[in-house]
Amino acid sequence: MATRKQNKAATEAAATPGHVKDMKLAREGRNRIEWADRNMPVLRAIRARFAKEKPLKKLRIAACLHVTTETANLMRTLQAGGAEVFLCGSNPLSTQDDVAAALVAHYGIPTFAIKGEDHKTYYSHIVSCIEASPNITMDDGCDLVTVMHTKMTKYLKSVFAGTEETSTGVTRLRAMAADKKLKFPVIAINDADTKHLFDNRYGTGQSTLDGVLRATNMLVAGSTVVIAGYGWCGRGLAARAKGMGATVMVTEVDPLRALEAQMDGYISCSMEEAAPKGDLFITVTGNKSVIRKEHFAAMKDGAIVCNSGHFNVELDIPSLERMAVSKRQARAFVDEYRLKGGKRVYLLGEGRLINLASAEGHPAMVMDMSFANQALSVEYLTKKAKTLKNDVYVVPKVIDKEVARLKLKSMGIEIDTLTPEQIKYLASWSEGT
Template sequence: MSTSVAQVKHYDVADLALAPLGRKRIEWADREMPVLRLIRERFAKERPLEGLRLVACCHVTTETANLARTLQAGGAEAVLIASNPLSTQDDVAASLVADFGIPVFARKGESTDDYRKHVLLALDTNPHLIIDDGGDVVSTLVKERSDLVPNVLGSTEETTTGIQRLKAMQASGVLPFPVIAVNDAQTKHMFDNRYGTGQSTLDGVIRATNLLMAGRTLVVVGYGWCGKGVAMRGRGLGANVIVCEVNPIRAIEAVMDGFRVMPIAEAATQGDVFITVTGNRHVIDRQHFAVMKDGAIVCNSGHFDLELNLVALREMAREVRDVRPFVQEYELAETGRRVIVLGEGRLINLAAAEGHPASVMDMSFANQALSAEYLKKHAGSLEKTIHRLPEEVDLEIASLKLEAMGVRIDTLTAEMVEYINSWEHGT
């Protein structure tokens, strides 16, 4: 039987004593999130989410904390759970509970069983809205708690992986409510995926290893927006970048952007550092590990930890050693060569670093907050499909960001508007 937010166990965090540090860091991030702050101020006045129970499954970071505060300001009873077992910042989770009264169920390094338990605990609140990050809450709801579906107005999703899962659900005819594809907003994927993932992924690799990237061969597997960002930042640090792709258009783009492109089977023998950003399963597999250089470093910046076939790697290894925090060395039985795995194959930018900079997440989370408002406002009128947030909302977020950055742009004159809207004017 479903319960209210007030009746459920209030929180499961590592240590409430960490709250003072968490609050300082949340407030520091807020300085770099002017767009979300403006939305929070409006939400506090208008209360557009009043009376709604909301489950947010996100990386529990300082930036997410400011999203949670915004949803709370809008009147939502929000419950926050982690979307990845290694991405939680324990001090932030503690502050959200102690300082803001937001129920949080998340601990850095929690087991997969605890992670799944937290998903079910969150669903026990009988939510009206879901903010998902990877699709786990929605898929669990459909498979295990379908009794709750009639009360759900809709969901949002901000990862490429999650959108892929939702499209599969839609194609199978099991998507039970409308979903806003936040990931498809230009102010999300063009900035968050490219600039956020690009910087934070390399930050995670460097923090974990203290590696000099200049002169290394960096293999980027996948050339979507995330892959473009990683490749761009890798080249900026002086790495020799190779791109692996299955999509011919993206492969051509990578070539035209000045990168070498080849199959992963060929790149596996050349790379010093491998970063996967595909959202797909086992893109680096047994046969690739077998031919890597001694000391090759592999990590993942896609949402789930399946991009590296670590089960196969363990079977190939005669010894596995922890050599640094978030760094494991696998010594291969056949060759004696060593393969280094970072962050247990989970999101390296959150496992070993702090995730995306707050100024990037400002736009992504502005999209999340406005998507929640949009779902509430249009409850009952949206088809049970995947929707994009209206373009005017995307443009509004971009305009607010430019204003906060002190950047001014041109506007169309009346003559220009007339010209582009007319078919009668020629050359």
């Protein structure tokens, strides 16, 4: 016989709109959400405060994010603050179906996301969130904001601000702002130090290789790993690959980053030079056509290619498709392309984010900081949005430092503070050698 709690959950699930793969996965999803919550103490502390103060009361938030256990805990935090939250996936392959089901069944959060959904379904889910007439948008890649600005402009009147999680989305938003097309202020979460120094570097570095290993079971030690891009994601990925015993080659278009990679102990070179030498190629640039036809043609037999940038356009997959004489699925998340002459190139996760396609994405402990920035930035926007122009803003330093302070506190770490003498010295100019 069903318990009262189970009956209540069933009633809420029936009343909560959404489009998920299988509601029977909800219990497993809730267990994993709760497990992730154990490693998100900063967000948990914010949730406890939000539950008391209700700073987001009566707000409607449309979020287009990767539907993972960590995202679920962010949604719970916004909900605790009084917001009505609507969630859709920001990548067709990144959704964790059990998490999506749990959000609907156990937390009453309308969720529209199915792992492996086609292009049409992906955008229909974004439309479902926009139709909620949100006051705040929360994006990861700028797809939701773009649809709202191009095809669903009537819903712009209800929005007063937004946030953007990733570098790719921030780039798109800054282009919109430069063209005077952006209709509300957006905070670039990615630009927070407590986001890109940790999430991008340590999160991407670990989770990308996790995705590669789950998809291929390859041995990294002794292999040559080619990393396209040496931003914070590329830096973290290079360090993890080197730590596992790989020879690391880095390709860049920025001379400063290329020089930095060389000084950090990696081989800086062009993709043309790296193509015939690499065993594993990973793109993390945020740009398109980084690995092209001529690079695929130069690769050795059995080369593995994947992407950990936001969109699958970093790899010129249409050219690879045209070059192939045959294609087959070698194993889950691995497609084998056989080229003329018999050479094989293996594409992982359809060229989409491999850390989320075949693995679970970043560890909860690092997403704790990124999503704490999201929650606190939304709270900030409820108070300050009217004073902001339609532009892209960095996370206020007071929020960035508060997230770092809370994270250190959760780790049991105490640091020094400036003495009055030191404060006076830093503010003076007369004292020299």
